[in-house]
Amino acid sequence: MNVTEELILRTLSTVKDPDLHRDIVSLGFIQNIKIQNSSVSLDLVLTTPACPVRDQMKQECETKLRNLPGVSKVEINMKAEVRGRPGLNQASVLPGVRNTIAVASGKGGVGKSTVAANLALALAKTGAKVGLLDCDVYGPSIPLMFGLTGQKPDVTEDQKILPIPAHGIVVMSIGFLTDDNAPVIWRGPMVHQIIQQFLTRVAWGELDYLILDLPPGTGDTQLTLTQSASLSGAVIVTTPQEVSLIDARKGLQMFQKVNVPVLGIIENMSYFCCPGCGKVAEIFRRGGAKKVSEAFNVPMLGEIPIDPAVVETGDQGVPIVAAKPDSLIARVYQAIAGALAAQVSIANMSGSEKAAAAGPVHIQWQTKKK
Amino acid sequence: MADEKEIIPVKIHQHGDYELAIYWADGHESVYPCDYLRKACRCANCVDEWSGTPRVNPAAIPENIQPVQIESVGRYGIKIDWDDGHNTGIYGFEYLRKICPCQECRDGG
Numbered sequence: 473m474n475v476t477e478e479l480i481l482r483t484l485s486t487v488k489d490p491d492l493h494r495d496i497v498s499l500g501f502i503q504n505i506k507i508q509n510s511s512v513s514l515d516l517v518l519t520t521p522a523c524p525v526r527d528q529m530k531q532e533c534e535t536k537l538r539n540l541p542g543v544s545k546v547e548i549n550m551k552a553e554v555r556g557r558p559g560l561n562q563a564s565v566l567p568g569v570r571n572t573i574a575v576a577s578g579k580g581g582v583g584k585s586t587v588a589a590n591l592a593l594a595l596a597k598t599g600a601k602v603g604l605l606d607c608d609v610y611g612p613s614i615p616l617m618f619g620l621t622g623q624k625p626d627v628t629e630d631q632k633i634l635p636i637p638a639h640g641i642v643v644m645s646i647g648f649l650t651d652d653n654a655p656v657i658w659r660g661p662m663v664h665q666i667i668q669q670f671l672t673r674v675a676w677g678e679l680d681y682l683i684l685d686l687p688p689g690t691g692d693t694q695l696t697l698t699q700s701a702s703l704s705g706a707v708i709v710t711t712p713q714e715v716s717l718i719d720a721r722k723g724l725q726m727f728q729k730v731n732v733p734v735l736g737i738i739e740n741m742s743y744f745c746c747p748g749c750g751k752v753a754e755i756f757r758r759g760g761a762k763k764v765s766e767a768f769n770v771p772m773l774g775e776i777p778i779d780p781a782v783v784e785t786g787d788q789g790v791p792i793v794a795a796k797p798d799s800l801i802a803r804v805y806q807a808i809a810g811a812l813a814a815q816v817s818i819a820n821m822s823g824s825e826k827a828a829a830a831g832p833v834h835i836q837w838q839t840k841k842k
Numbered sequence: 843m844a845d846e847k848e849i850i851p852v853k854i855h856q857h858g859d860y861e862l863a864i865y866w867a868d869g870h871e872s873v874y875p876c877d878y879l880r881k882a883c884r885c886a887n888c889v890d891e892w893s894g895t896p897r898v899n900p901a902a903i904p905e906n907i908q909p910v911q912i913e914s915v916g917r918y919g920i921k922i923d924w925d926d927g928h929n930t931g932i933y934g935f936e937y938l939r940k941i942c943p944c945q946e947c948r949d950g951g
Contacts, residue, residue, distance in 0.1 A: 698916045699932075731918035731935075833920055835912040839859040 475542045477505050480512060483540060487532050490525050491814040492821055496533075504549075511545035512537055519817040520680075521552035521599035524810030554600060554680035555820050557704040559831035565671050568678045569603070571704040571816050573735065574697060576727070578719020580688035583740040584709045585613045586786055587776065588685035591707075593793040594802075594809035596640045600680040603635060605670055606645035607697065608687040609663050610656055615647035619789020624648055632675040639794040644674050660692040667696040681816070688719075690726045698730040702832065705735035705819050707773065707812065712739055712760040720761070724768055734770045735815040737761045738808060742775035745800075771815055774808035777801060849935045854920065860908065864938065872942040880907050880924055882941050883931035 485497040496502060496516070504515040516533060518526055530548050537546045556570035566572060575588040589604065596602040606614035615621045618638040625648050626634045635642035646666060650656060658666075676682060684703075687693050697703065706727045710720035720737070727734050739761035744753045755778060765772040777800070785795040793802045850867035857863035857873055864872045881900045883889075888898045903926070910923040919934035942948075 698918075700916070702914075702917055729918075730916055732916070833854050833912055833914040835854065835856060835909070837909045837911060838856060839908070 475507050475510065475512065475540065477507065479540065480505055480507070480514070480537065483536050484533055487529065487536065489529065491523075491818055492519075496529065503551075510543055511547070512543055513547035513549070515549045515551050518550070518552045519555050519820075520813035521554075522595055522810045522813035523552070523817075524807065524814055526550060552599065555817065557702060557820055559702060563702060563832060564834075565701055566676065566682065569676055569682045570680050571820070572682045572684060572701055573812070573816065574684045574686055574694075574703050574706040574727075574732070575709060576686040576694065576706050576723050577688050577709045577716075578690070578721070578723040579710070579716045582688075582709050582711045582716055583776075584688065585617065585685050586782060586791070587709050587738055587740055588683050589614060589617050589786075589791045590793045590802075590805045591809055591812065592641050592681075592683040593639055593791055594805040595681050595683075595813065597793065597797070597806065598809065598813075600813075601678060602641040603676050603679045603682040604641055604643045604685065605674075605682060606643070606647065606685050607667060607670070607693050608685060609646050609658065609666055609693065610687065612645045612647035614643060614645045614685060617786045617789065617791055618643055620645075620648070621789075628675055631673070633669075633673055634675050639790065642676070642679075644670060663692045664696045667693055668700060671697075671701050681813075690722060694726060698727070698732055703732045704816055705733040707735050708737045708770075709740055710737065710761050710764070711741045712754070712756045712758050714760065716756075717760045717764055720764055721768070724764070724770065733819045734768070735812060735819060736771035736773035737765045738773045739775045741778045744778040771811070773811045773815070774804060776804055776808070849939050851935055851938075854912070860906065862909070862912070866939065870942070872938065872944060872947075874938075874941075874943060876909065877903055877905050877907050878943060879922065879933070880926075880928070883928070883933075884937070885931040887928070887930055 481497050481502065484502055485495045487496050488494065489496055489499060492499060501517050502514055503517050506513045516530060530550060533548055534546050537543055554570050560570065575584055577584045592602050592604040604614060606612045620636055620638055620643065623636055625636055628634060635644040636648065646656065684697065708720050708724050710716045724734055741756055743758050744755050762772050779801045781796060781799065782792050782801060785792045792799065793805050796802055845868065847867040851864050852867050853865040855863055860876050862874045862876065862879060880903050888896065890897055908925050910925050912920050912922050915921050915932050919932050921932050923929040
């Protein structure tokens with residue numbers, strides 16, 4: 473039997489993307505098929521380089537093609553094209569940024585900035601282009617975590633601010649624009665303006681993911697972001713105990729109210745594994761986030777253990793994913809980044825199917841009064 | 843919350859000189875007279891934030907009021923710049939669907 477492109481597509485249409493629940497042919501993943509006698513090569517183009525099931529899908533395709541009569545050699549090139557949030561092609565804010573992900577919490581002190589920083593690095597390690605925007609105007613911690621304290625960003629000829637590169641991503645923070653030790657004492661309208669500037673005056677360039685590290689709570693910054701930037705979705709960070717979960721629920725409900733998909737919940741400081749004896753201690757009681765995720769029907773992205781190395785590396789300006797990429801906690805972050813990227817792809821897919829419809833609206837009223 | 847499709851707009855467009863129309867994902871169409879929308883503004887200038895009492899006399903709003911332009915607000919609503927200079931109102935999609943002025947919606951509550 474002759475091996476044809478049609479036969480290959482028909483065979484591969486039995487392979488499903490386990491996250492998107494659709495076959496990989498109709499999703500447009502299979503590209504650039506080349507057949508030479510009995511050898512077949514093709515590109516498998518996923519929606520994110522961080523895809524947690526990429527190896528599994530590749531294997532399934534290989535096996536199915538190899539079992540075809542007349543095929544002796546199969547070469548699958550793994551590629552990824554991150555797809556953008558719905559309405560991106562008409563977006564006036566952050567036009568080069570395919571996905572904007574807010575990392576939020578209700579309560580302060582749950583490790584939101586640490587999680588945001590390490591998630592950004594973990595996404596970048598898969599090959600994605602990533603930016604990190606520190607939206608905490610009153611307490612910016614990203615400059616310290618990236619060893620960028622005291623640095624000032626360059627400004628382009630057309631008066632755009634260039635984000636600062638660090639550990640393979642680009643970073644922007646209010647901390648780069650103010651004195652290191654001087655507090656920012658601003659009322660809400662100023663916060664609104666600076667966030668607007670971050671969205672419109674920073675030359676982010678082309679990014680697959682822009683991670684927004686939000687301040688705690690449901691205040692000015694959150695409002696401005698949900699009104700001005702079309703967010704792909706939000707991630708809620710919480711610690712396991714009830715006092716943190718109460719506020720996590722509020723944060724979650726805020727995003728639901730303004731129609732921003734909640735991509736999942738992350739439980740930080742979930743447990744401590746003793747480096748001496750290996751015994752696990754659940755210091756703040758583990759599993760609270762899981763209960764919230766079940767109650768609100770949003771994905772549980774992962775549980776991050778307590779590790780003194782996180783604080784150590786963070787304070788030294790190299791987040792743990794960059795400092796100790798082989799550590800247990802870095803691998804946990806890598807897994808969470810994969811789960812998050814999958815949720816972004818799912819949200820974009822269902823968003824465009826629901827046709828989140830009208831997309832950005834700009835109506836200039838056309839008539840003159842009679 | 844209501845059925846999701848009820849509050850997803852598929853198309854938002856100008857309908858004649860004095861009406862705004864929204865097609866919803868569930869197939870319903872809402873047509874809003876402009877002055878009706880202006881009077882329905884819920885912003886803090888129009889409705890007292892604490893007591894909920896109206897702060898604008900509806901009779902003071904001209905019948906021939908028109909938008910200058912309309913823009914999206916995030917993923918959940920629109921903002922209308924009116925030609926009387928008022929521009930602080932945000933109309934969420936859920937709210938817009940709730941105040942659909944058609945007979946069917948008013949009867950059905």
